Amino acid sequence: MVNVCDIQVMKPLLADHGFHFSKAKGQNFLIAQWVPESIAQQAGVDASAGVLEIGPGIGPLTQQLCLHAGKVCAVEVDTRLEPILNQTVGEFSNLEILWGDVLKQDIAALVAEKFDGLRPMACANLPYYITSPILSALLEADCFDSVTVMVQKEVAQRIAAAPGTPDYSAFTVFCQYYAEPELLFDVPPHCFMPQPKVTSAVITLKVRKQRNWDIADPDIFFRLIRASFAMRRKKLSNGLAAGFPELGKAGAAEVILAAGFDENVRGETLSIPEFARIANEIAKRR
Ligand code: SAM
Numbered sequence: 262m263v264n265v266c267d268i269q270v271m272k273p274l275l276a277d278h279g280f281h282f283s284k285a286k287g288q289n290f291l292i293a294q295w296v297p298e299s300i301a302q303q304a305g306v307d308a309s310a311g312v313l314e315i316g317p318g319i320g321p322l323t324q325q326l327c328l329h330a331g332k333v334c335a336v337e338v339d340t341r342l343e344p345i346l347n348q349t350v351g352e353f354s355n356l357e358i359l360w361g362d363v364l365k366q367d368i369a370a371l372v373a374e375k376f377d378g379l380r381p382m383a384c385a386n387l388p389y390y391i392t393s394p395i396l397s398a399l400l401e402a403d404c405f406d407s408v409t410v411m412v413q414k415e416v417a418q419r420i421a422a423a424p425g426t427p428d429y430s431a432f433t434v435f436c437q438y439y440a441e442p443e444l445l446f447d448v449p450p451h452c453f454m455p456q457p458k459v460t461s462a463v464i465t466l467k468v469r470k471q472r473n474w475d476i477a478d479p480d481i482f483f484r485l486i487r488a489s490f491a492m493r494r495k496k497l498s499n500g501l502a503a504g505f506p507e508l509g510k511a512g513a514a515e516v517i518l519a520a521g522f523d524e525n526v527r528g529e530t531l532s533i534p535e536f537a538r539i540a541n542e543i544a545k546r547r
Contacts, residue, residue: 263349265321266294268454274319278345282455286339287388291321293452296411297386300463301325303445304384304409311376313405315363315385315395318342320349322386327353331379334371336363364394368402386411389457393432396420400439400466408440409465417444417462425530431490435483438533440466474537481547482540489528489536497528497539505543516542 264270271292275281282288291297300322306312306329317323317335319342326333327350336359337346343360350356357375359366372381383399392412399408412420415428421442422428436442448461476482488504489497501513508516514524520538522531531539 265319265349266292268292287390289453289457290318292454296448297322297325301329306330309380310382311379313383316388319345323350327356334375338362369404372404381405383408405468407467411461411463414460414462417464424532429529431486434486440468442466474534476537477541477544481544485540497526
């Protein structure tokens with residue numbers, strides 16, 4: 262197997278194909294073998310797994326996934342990588358590469374088609390310029406057992422944040438609605454070529470089999486989340502009145518009290534079940 266993380270191997274390989282990194286496509290390739298090995302191992306990839314990889318690049322993580330998974334499908338937007346991937350991962354019969362933008366794929370349909378009888382997982386060293394849309398699409402597809410990704414460390418901290426902490430955000434609630442996050446390990450800039458300016462981190466999101474929050478209307482719930490974090494450090498009633506103008510100021514205050522909260526409560530201190538109580542009070546008034 263070609264050791265693509267070895268820069269003595271990688272540099273001539275890229276040069277042979279006249280390949281230049283694209284900043285616009287978020288191309289920071291791994292040059293530390295322990296990272297893809299640890300991602301595959303800590304994600305729990307085994308023969309029962311069908312793994313969707315986003316952005317194989319020149320294949321360091323793809324190799325590790327193929328060594329352990331039942332099947333791997335890798336979606337890559339940059340077709341210049343095709344001859345390189347032929348060399349680095351061409352030997353794996355359990356790999357299929359799909360050329361195109363992952364955000365244009367119907368992920369649930371793809372997983373159903375490619376991973377019949379396997380346990381679907383997603384694994385990736387994500388292109389940082391579109392971390393949130395890709396992660397949102399993976400979670401909303403609601404078809405994976407787990408999603409294990411490398412992202413900027415501050416994004417990982419935001420995903421795993423607890424209510425009332427500075428990192429807690431609308432994106433935190435969105436991710437934790439779908440899955441339980443666990444921070445796995447940090448990856449310093451020198452593990453990549455070219456080096457990013459920030460530290461990265463690998464996080465795994467175990468998708469919840471059940472969401473026991475009795476949310477009457479998920480659209481209202483997510484509208485509430487957006488409204489609650491749009492005005493941080495303000496009373497929730499202000500955000501609520503702005504996000505749900507049909508309630509009016511008095512209605513917003515009434516909803517908060519009816520859900521059992523103090524009128525001065527702030528949105529960024531609330532947990533998912535607490536947001537659910539408020540969302541259900543709004544739903545009742547429709
Ligand atoms: N997996 C490789 C590694 O760890 O060295 C490459 C990771 S690099 C951070 C991100 C990869 O995602 C690049 O190969 C890039 O071309 C690809 N990519 C960027 N945007 C994409 C998109 N919209 N759909 C699919 N792949 C994309």
